[in-house]
Amino acid sequence: MNNSSISVVGAGIFGLWQAYMLVRAGHRVRLIEESSTPFAQASSRWAGAMIAPECEAEGAPIIVRDLGREALRIWREGYPGTVDNGTLVVAHGRDAGDLARFASMTEGHVAVDASRIRELEPALAGRFERGLYFAGESHLDARKALGWLLDEFRTLGGEVLLGTKWDERTDGVIIDCRGIGAQADLASLRGVRGERVLIQTRDISFSRPVRLLHPRQPIYVVPQGGGRFVVGASVVEREDDGPMTLKSALDLLGSAYALHPSFGEASVLEMGAGVRPAFPDNVPRIVVESGGRVIRVNGAYRHGFLLAPVMAREVQRYLSDGRREGLLFSRP
Numbered sequence: 001m002n003n004s005s006i007s008v009v010g011a012g013i014f015g016l017w018q019a020y021m022l023v024r025a026g027h028r029v030r031l032i033e034e035s036s037t038p039f040a041q042a043s044s045r046w047a048g049a050m051i052a053p054e055c056e057a058e059g060a061p062i063i064v065r066d067l068g069r070e071a072l073r074i075w076r077e078g079y080p081g082t083v084d085n086g087t088l089v090v091a092h093g094r095d096a097g098d099l100a101r102f103a104s105m106t107e108g109h110v111a112v113d114a115s116r117i118r119e120l121e122p123a124l125a126g127r128f129e130r131g132l133y134f135a136g137e138s139h140l141d142a143r144k145a146l147g148w149l150l151d152e153f154r155t156l157g158g159e160v161l162l163g164t165k166w167d168e169r170t171d172g173v174i175i176d177c178r179g180i181g182a183q184a185d186l187a188s189l190r191g192v193r194g195e196r197v198l199i200q201t202r203d204i205s206f207s208r209p210v211r212l213l214h215p216r217q218p219i220y221v222v223p224q225g226g227g228r229f230v231v232g233a234s235v236v237e238r239e240d241d242g243p244m245t246l247k248s249a250l251d252l253l254g255s256a257y258a259l260h261p262s263f264g265e266a267s268v269l270e271m272g273a274g275v276r277p278a279f280p281d282n283v284p285r286i287v288v289e290s291g292g293r294v295i296r297v298n299g300a301y302r303h304g305f306l307l308a309p310v311m312a313r314e315v316q317r318y319l320s321d322g323r324r325e326g327l328l329f330s331r332p
């Protein structure tokens with residue numbers, strides 16, 4: 001048991017994985033969260049929660065894929081709600097070029113034809129001639145995963161302070177996981193708005209996330225159980241988590257309808273937006289300040305769920321041996 005006191009600030013996906021991993025390793029940990037209701041202010045509540053290192057390589061630096069592969073293993077070992085059914089990527093015939101491009105930018109996929117698409121997702125029978133199947137990817141229900149991490153943290157003896165704004169005078173080591181809330185202390189951090197819709201229908205079911213490629217509005221549809229699907233997500237260079245715009249709703253829902261007309265009868269349960277914290281290269285960082293007393297973990301961008309366990313592991317290693325190896329440690 002390590003008795004040094006550690007405060008983790010921010011109960012989003014970065015803070016929760018950090019707090020959970022450290023308390024599991026025997027540290028005395030306090031989790032400080034500004035909102036009184038868990039996750040109410042966290043951008044993490046809006047995530048599609050695809051753990052998709054291969055697909056994300058299409059638009060992300062290669063370090064995200066490589067660390068994401070490691071993180072996926074930690075999710076699978078640690079979180080019982082991880083669903084390991086892979087990802088299916090499809091495109092309409094006129095967008096075949098997008099599919100070819102996606103294939104050339106990624107690894108870990110096999111090309112699938114109409115009959116294999118039908119086997120994987122019977123609901124899509126006859127709708128797509130070609131696709132890509134990434135068998136080694138996972139997904140989860142974001143809010144269930146956040147709740148599970150918080151419950152486990154408490155069960156293992158972690159202290160949770162909700163409705164508490166972080167005070168700089170806090171004693172001991174501070175791990176700052178405030179997301180966009182840390183902007184004043186991380187000069188190059190920006191916010192990137194992401195909108196998503198939660199719909200529900202019993203008329204159609206998927207076993208895995210389905211990504212529909214499109215030159216203007218690509219979407220993903222992530223099954224969440226109970227006939228619920230997350231349809232996401234916009235990427236807007238704006239720091240605004242206000243209600244979804246009409247245009248984004250039209251784009252996302254129009255693409256869902258193009259994926260399958262049965263979505264036309266779905267109930268819209270919730271629409272909303274979160275602000276993804278990002279550094280200029282869209283790669284997260286660990287920034288060590290004040291002689292190691294303050295450790296800032298931020299810049300999750302589109303990969304907070306994907307990368308959270310690996311960020312937490314790197315910080316844990318730093319706390320145990322003081323080594324700052326790898327590209328994640330820097331001063332942005």
Ligand SMILES: Cc1cc2nc3c(=O)[nH]c(=O)nc-3n(C[C@H](O)[C@H](O)[C@H](O)COP(=O)(O)OP(=O)(O)OC[C@H]3O[C@@H](n4cnc5c(N)ncnc54)[C@H](O)[C@@H]3O)c2cc1C
Binds near residue numbers: 013034043045
């Ligand atoms: C629509 C959408 C879809 C996404 N889909 C995916 C996906 O499929 N896969 C994936 O990997 N990622 C996805 N992401 C990205 C992911 O959600 C973010 O990268 C991640 O949520 C960022 O987590 P965080 O813990 O850094 O910040 P947050 O979740 O924002 O948490 C920060 C917390 O700090 C608290 N806080 C702030 N200031 C203070 C203070 N002074 N004192 C105490 N507490 C404070 C806040 O209240 C908040 O709870 C998506 C994001 C969006 C918006």
